Amino acid sequence: MTVWLDNAEISIIIGAAVFLLLFIPGLIWQYVRYGQFTARRMIGWLAVCVYGSALVVYTFVPLPSDGAAWCAEHAARANTNPFQFVDDIRRKTAGMSLTQSARSPVVLQVVFNVVLFVPFGAILRRYFGRGVVFTTAAGLLTSLAIESLQYTGLLGIYPCAIRVADVDDVITNTLGALIGALLAPAFLWWMPSAKRASEKRLQPRKVTVWRRWTGMAIDAALFFILSAAVSVAYNVYELLTRGAVSQEQPQWVLIVSVVLPVLSVFVVPAAGGRGASAGQKIVWLTPKWVDGNTLTDSNPVMRIARSLIVVGPWVATDFLSDGSTAKGVIGLVSAVILFLTVVMVPFTANRRSFSGFITRAVFVDSRDPVAGGPENKAPEPLTGAKKRELGV
Structure with missing residues (x-):
């Protein structure tokens, strides 16, 4: 839990820095694409920056400082058996109460993998105006890319896998993206849609x-x-x-x-x-x-x-x-x-x-x-x- 909280703090700091760096480009994009500045969509841009940073931090940080030493101690790992997490949960929570099972690391890991991609689906659906099918497919491809980078040691930068490449992570991440896409209209109703904003692009406005x-x-x-x-x-x-x-x-x-x-x-x-x-x-x-x-x-x-x-x-x-x-x-x-x-x-x-x-x-x-x-x-x-x- 401490690692997750530390990563959250790092993600917020990096995300805020990225937002400040990209504030002017984001502002230009709003005027070019929508014809005006929208504070609520700028808040969405901040969310994109923070979430993008969190996605990188939670899936790749910390990176091994000594690749050779890391690989000498850790063999290349991968799980290609779909829904292996179901057997893992059944085995590792045997004899536990429902409350204990819900708090067990094996369950929390699955829940975290789902929750990690819920903002992905919500942002893509509501902020970028994409459909449920597109958003879910994008979540699947993004998760595949992350697992591939982990398994290949960031495309060969490290001589072995830096994380466990797990097909179950792809499944749970994709489920999270789907859930986020479905819930986005209900929870992000206050966010002006990209399509509606762009339709008013050529509408004259007051010089302020x-x-x-x-x-x-x-x-x-x-x-x-x-x-x-x-x-x-x-x-x-x-x-x-x-x-x-x-x-x-x-x-x-x-x-x-x-x-x-x-x-x-x-x-x-x-x-x-x-x-x-x-x-x-x-x-x-x-x-x-x-x-x-x-x-x-x-x-x-x-x-x-x-x-x-x-x-x-x-x-x-x-x-x-x-x-x-x-x-x-x-x-x-x-x-x-x-x-x-x-x-x-x-x-x-x-x-x-x-x-x-x-x-x-x-x-x-x-x-x-x-x-x-x-x-x-x-x-x-x-x-x-x-x-x-x-x-x-």
């Missing part, structure tokens, strides 16, 4: 503070991920060609690690699309300019200028000498602009940030008919109510 901030956070995350990817790629190249990594990277690598993210996240989407950055596109927002009673995309120069107002000064400091007066001044200006960009959003009628205020751009849902909708049709005329909503 949190949507604006989410778009900014996604832009920042994509920028830093791309920047880090350039540096990592160069280090891998050096490691493969020279066998070592330099302590300082060439200047051109540093330049590319800044210029590439700026172009990819801000400039190219603004120039070639409807003016939105990558993060804004993901959360279904687009900047527009008022032209009489309609909204327009303005011209590429204006769109690019708006996209660089915040990130431009901040990036410029990377190309100036350390300690120079110009770098200090531009760095201070960049910090002020960044601060205003975040802080201004709740206090503007259209949730404008600093760049929108300077360029007179307004933000609308890209699915809104006044923005041309997702098909990029001719925009509908602005009504008086819509102008008041946009603050123009």
Whole structure:
């Protein structure tokens, strides 16, 4: 029991760490797949991360620290006799009371194998929207994969089986997945179904503070991920060609690690699309300019200028000498602009940030008919109510 509780604690810690690592990807997936952020489905994403970690921990941890010593003491083991657990329970609980039998390790092991896959069935059925047959089959295949990895010593990493490969585990795991799939609608009724959420994907929604901030956070995350990817790629190249990594990277690598993210996240989407950055596109927002009673995309120069107002000064400091007066001044200006960009959003009628205020751009849902909708049709005329909503 102590081992099971320890594994539960480890699973929660690892699962929470995985969730934080995958929070932005999960957020992007929600907006792309469902057109909006759903807190209850994000809770489901947390459950997926924790359960996935638990499945790995409970089926593989602890791993032998010395594979050779482990294999010298443990012969390869496997049970290919279906329902052997029935005979084991009958034999090992002979003479016990019903309560004693229920608490015996041989019974608890079977129960645990069933319970371990109940969340698998529930998550696949309700969170991912799969049917009972598909979910049960997926449970069967997943259990087979786990037992195969155990029996082959993680595909040969260990020279012998690291756990008992048991056909009964496959049977009880599959039963657990089936039970989870059947119970999911009753116990996870509060979880919005994937199908119903995706059906409302193209429905326009209000431009909120949190949507604006989410778009900014996604832009920042994509920028830093791309920047880090350039540096990592160069280090891998050096490691493969020279066998070592330099302590300082060439200047051109540093330049590319800044210029590439700026172009990819801000400039190219603004120039070639409807003016939105990558993060804004993901959360279904687009900047527009008022032209009489309609909204327009303005011209590429204006769109690019708006996209660089915040990130431009901040990036410029990377190309100036350390300690120079110009770098200090531009760095201070960049910090002020960044601060205003975040802080201004709740206090503007259209949730404008600093760049929108300077360029007179307004933000609308890209699915809104006044923005041309997702098909990029001719925009509908602005009504008086819509102008008041946009603050123009």
